[in-house]
Amino acid sequence: MNIFRMTKAEFKKIKRSRILLILIASAVILWLPNVLNAGLNFTMDDIGISPEHSFFIQGFMGMAWFIFPAVMVASTVLLIQTERANKGILKMLSLPASAPLLCLAKFFVLAVISAVFVLLMAAAYYISAGIAGAAQDYNFILMPDYVFPILVKLYLVSLPMLSVFWLIAVCIQTPVFSIGIGLASIVPSVLINNTKAWFLYPMGYPFYLVTAEYGKAAENFGERQMDLVPWLPAAISITLICLLISCLYFGRAERR
Numbered sequence: 001m002n003i004f005r006m007t008k009a010e011f012k013k014i015k016r017s018r019i020l021l022i023l024i025a026s027a028v029i030l031w032l033p034n035v036l037n038a039g040l041n042f043t044m045d046d047i048g049i050s051p052e053h054s055f056f057i058q059g060f061m062g063m064a065w066f067i068f069p070a071v072m073v074a075s076t077v078l079l080i081q082t083e084r085a086n087k088g089i090l091k092m093l094s095l096p097a098s099a100p101l102l103c104l105a106k107f108f109v110l111a112v113i114s115a116v117f118v119l120l121m122a123a124a125y126y127i128s129a130g131i132a133g134a135a136q137d138y139n140f141i142l143m144p145d146y147v148f149p150i151l152v153k154l155y156l157v158s159l160p161m162l163s164v165f166w167l168i169a170v171c172i173q174t175p176v177f178s179i180g181i182g183l184a185s186i187v188p189s190v191l192i193n194n195t196k197a198w199f200l201y202p203m204g205y206p207f208y209l210v211t212a213e214y215g216k217a218a219e220n221f222g223e224r225q226m227d228l229v230p231w232l233p234a235a236i237s238i239t240l241i242c243l244l245i246s247c248l249y250f251g252r253a254e255r256r
Contacts, residue, residue, distance in 0.1 A: 007109065011112075014082070014109060014113075018078065019075050019079070020116075022074055022075065022078075023071065023075075023113070023116060023117045024120060026067055026070075027121050027123075028124065029067075030059065030063055030067050030121070031059055031124045031127075032128075034055060034058065034059045035128045035131050035132045035135070038055060038135065038140065041055045041058070044218075047219075047221055048221070049217050049218035049219070050217075051140065052140045052142055053142070053217040054217075055129060055132065055140045056125065056129070056140075056142055056147065057210060057213060057214045057217060059125060059128070060121070060125075060150075060154070060210050061207070061214065063121055063206075063210075064154065064206035064207040064209065064210040065186075065189065065206075066186055068117065068121075068158065068206055069161060069165075070183060070186060071117060072113075072114060072117075072158070072165055073165055073183055074179065075110065075113050075114075075117075076162070076166055076168075076169045076178075076182070077175050077178050077179050079106060079109065079113070079169075080106065080169045099247070100248070100250065103170070103243075103250035104243070104247065106166075107162070107163070107243065110162055111159065111162060114155060114158055115155055118155045119151075121151075122151055126141060129142075150209075150210075150213055153209055157209050157226075157235070158205065158206050159235075160205060160235045160236075160242075161203050161206065163239045163243050163246075164238070164242050165182050166242065166243075166246055167242040167245055167246045168182055168185075169182075170246045170249055170250050171245075171246075185203050186203055188201070189204030189207055192204050193207060193208045193211070199230050199231040199235070200234055200238075202239075205231075208226060209226055211224055212226050
């Protein structure tokens with residue numbers, strides 16, 4: 001089997017999972033408080049940010065710090081448990097299929113799930129901004145040429161984080177421990193982002209990006225740059241190392 005057929009098979013498997021419901025519920029849960037508290041965006045004069053930019057970035061800061069990583073942790077574990085629950089990995093490995101290619105196919109599905117969640121967040125933002133605008137008699141909606149470049153960057157910087165979560169899920173057999181370690185890795189991101197070594201911690205990349213965008217939109221917040229060097233070499237290295245170890249370890253425990 002080639003990687004394209006493997007990937008197609010993996011997409012068929014996730015149709016029966018609850019991943020899509022988790023993505024939709026998370027997007028709704030995140031934006032609901034922003035709609036209810038939309039009036040607070042008019043009190044940001046000391047920071048020097050417009051209400052519409054505040055509404056957008058405050059919502060995505062909550063997403064980037066915890067909701068996005070947490071949803072990806074849950075999706076990663078669910079994705080790999082669909083195989084382990086019914087010894088599906090053994091069945092796949094009994095076919096003329098390469099274990100590393102199967103691992104990469106599953107990671108590609110995870111990357112697509114991440115992209116779907118970012119798009120759901122964009123849709124939830126525009127719906128929420130419309131509802132909040134009607135309630136507050138103010139236009140909170142930002143133009144797509146501002147919103148979508150940020151979303152694209154948010155997705156791209158999340159890929160190293162996904163590779164770490166995938167490595168954890170592949171190497172740790174027990175779902176509770178896998179989820180626990182994944183969620184625990186999210187917590188220090190805020191602290192590490194305030195150090196010079198922030199580029200070595202992939203779980204903090206999405207939040208660092210949104211914080212940098214906040215600095216661009218707010219006059220008195222203080223700018224934070226996401227410089228390509230040293231971030232890009234570190235991000236690529238972390239991603240490749242995590243995927244390499246995942247491919248080498250994938251299916252090893254089931255073949256014992």
